[in-house]
Amino acid sequence: MARILFIASHRPDRAPGQRFRFEQYFHHLEQNGHQCELSFLVGQQDDRVLYTRGNYLGKARFVRRAIRKRSADLARVNDFDIVFIFREALMTRSIRFEEGFKRSRAKLVFDFDDAIWLPNVSEANRAWAWMKDPGKTSRIIAMCDLVFAGNAYLAEYARAFNKRVEVVPTTIDTGEYVPRTARPDGPVIIGWSGSVTTIQHFRYAVPALQKLKAKYGDRIAFRVVGDGTFRHEELGITGLPWRKDTELDDLRAMDIGIMPLPDDEWARGKCGLKGLQYMALGIPTLMSPVGVNTEIIHHGVNGFLPRNDNEWVELISCLVEDADLRARLGAEARRTVEQRFSVLAWRDTYLNLFNSLIHQPQVKRA
Numbered sequence: 001m002a003r004i005l006f007i008a009s010h011r012p013d014r015a016p017g018q019r020f021r022f023e024q025y026f027h028h029l030e031q032n033g034h035q036c037e038l039s040f041l042v043g044q045q046d047d048r049v050l051y052t053r054g055n056y057l058g059k060a061r062f063v064r065r066a067i068r069k070r071s072a073d074l075a076r077v078n079d080f081d082i083v084f085i086f087r088e089a090l091m092t093r094s095i096r097f098e099e100g101f102k103r104s105r106a107k108l109v110f111d112f113d114d115a116i117w118l119p120n121v122s123e124a125n126r127a128w129a130w131m132k133d134p135g136k137t138s139r140i141i142a143m144c145d146l147v148f149a150g151n152a153y154l155a156e157y158a159r160a161f162n163k164r165v166e167v168v169p170t171t172i173d174t175g176e177y178v179p180r181t182a183r184p185d186g187p188v189i190i191g192w193s194g195s196v197t198t199i200q201h202f203r204y205a206v207p208a209l210q211k212l213k214a215k216y217g218d219r220i221a222f223r224v225v226g227d228g229t230f231r232h233e234e235l236g237i238t239g240l241p242w243r244k245d246t247e248l249d250d251l252r253a254m255d256i257g258i259m260p261l262p263d264d265e266w267a268r269g270k271c272g273l274k275g276l277q278y279m280a281l282g283i284p285t286l287m288s289p290v291g292v293n294t295e296i297i298h299h300g301v302n303g304f305l306p307r308n309d310n311e312w313v314e315l316i317s318c319l320v321e322d323a324d325l326r327a328r329l330g331a332e333a334r335r336t337v338e339q340r341f342s343v344l345a346w347r348d349t350y351l352n353l354f355n356s357l358i359h360q361p362q363v364k365r366a
Contacts, residue, residue: 001033002081002358005106007073007089007097011040013244016195017113018086020170020273021150028347034354037080039073041066041091051196066090070097077104081358084109087116088140093133095140102143107357110141113150113170115269117157146357150271151292166353169292170271172280174342179282179334180252188216188320191223191254191283193274195242199227201267204288205260208312209235212320215313220320225250254283255326256319260312261288272296276341279303279333284319284326286312296341302332 008018026036041062042050049058070090074097077083083106089097101108117137141147142161148168149155158165190209192202202224212220213235224230228241240250251257257278261267268291275296278285287293289305297303306312319326339345 002354003035003079004029004037004082004084004354005073005077005080006036006038006084006086007070007101008038008040008086009088009091010042011044012038014042016273017170020172021111021113021148021168022084022086024171024173024343025347025350028343028351029354032351039069041069063092073097074100077101077106080104080106082107082109082354084111085140085144086111087114088136093136095136098140098143107146107360108144109146109148109354109357110144111148111150111168112137112154112158113269113271113273115154115157115266118266118269145360146353148353151269151295153268153291168346168350168353169341170273170276171341171343171346172276172337174280174334174338174344177248177277177280177337179330183255187219187221188255189221189223189253190256190258190316190320191225191251191278192258192260193225193251193277195226196229199224199230199239201259201261202230204262205258205312206232206235208309208316211309211313212316215317216320223250223254248281251277251283252281254278256316257283257285258312258316259285259287259293261290261293263288263290267291275303276337279330280337280342282330282334284329285333286315296336298336301329302336303329 006022009015010018012023013019029036046062049055049062067090077100083101085098085108117134119134138161141158144162145164147158147162147165149158149165150168150170152167155165155167194202209222222235222237224237224239226242227239230239231237257275259275261270270291272287272292275285275287275293285297285303286306287297287303289307294305297305299305304315306315
């Protein structure tokens with residue numbers, strides 16, 4: 001029915017935003033007659049260049065290759081019916097490729113899952129901040145035919161620049177995310193999942209976890225997944241790197257999942273992915289009451305929303321001491337994901353949004 005070119009930074013099965021926002025819908029789109037192609041910029045060798053300090057020559061070479069790749073995409077854009085842009089076409093201040101796509105026959109879709117209009121540069125690339133322009137987000141939104149926003153907060157921002165905005169939450173494939181069938185003997189595992197760029201959020205929970213360690217000793221243990229460089233001797237934590245082939249087992253080892261966040265603009269734009277991953281696996285989940293988290297968690301029913309260190313300690317303690325409570329909240333958390341945040345619950349809506357765009361009359365563009 002339609003050819004769709006997905007424009008994104010990372011290769012398949014690599015970046016959480018891509019995996020949980022559009023890659024896992026490829027099969028359903030293709031089953032319903034659409035052809036999906038992902039054009040990405042960052043290969044496996046580029047990871048080591050882009051996410052470490054220095055290596056300026058290697059990063060400059062990457063930018064040149066990325067420009068060539070996007071130039072090739074632009075040369076063939078009229079072969080496609082839809083161009084789907086996740087966040088940006090190029091990781092610089094330029095929007096010339098988005099502008100080029102706009103002049104083509106293809107309809108444009110923009111998708112975002114963070115408050116990317118705010119400055120946010122990783123420590124490894126602080127010296128390259130001058131190449132970034134978060135303000136370009138509004139200009140890209142304005143030129144698109146349809147915008148997918150990951151939550152209501154992001155949608156409110158987008159609607160200031162484009163009337164055609166749909167809230168499409170980040171979703172979980174509950175066929176893949178299946179809870180474990182039995183719990184091994186041993187301490188209650190309190191776990192956090194994230195990345196080297198979000199480990200700063202885990203640190204907000206450390207004071208409460210230190211109190212819990214003092215209270216329970218060897219009855220509890222801690223697990224950090226996603227940052228293999230993280231260490232915390234007092235809590236006995238040696239961080240695990242993110243690995244696609246062990247991701248589910250690394251998460252299933254947790255008895256309690258936590259997602260601490262500061263209450264700031266960037267955090268309010270987040271889409272609750274890590275909490276949803278825990279919940280889909282039937283893991284009782286605690287999330288800071290920030291942004292979409294308050295829409296995902298019904299406090300005391302399918303999880304907890306601790307507001308300060310004392311509540312983190314109190315509520316985790318309840319779960320440590322009561323296995324039945326862990327099972328009850330975990331089952332309700334799984335049900336929430338199945339009904340409201342799963343691929344199965346959203347796949348037909350997702351498909352219909354593409355179908356309606358295909359049949360929308362072409363607007364003459366400058």
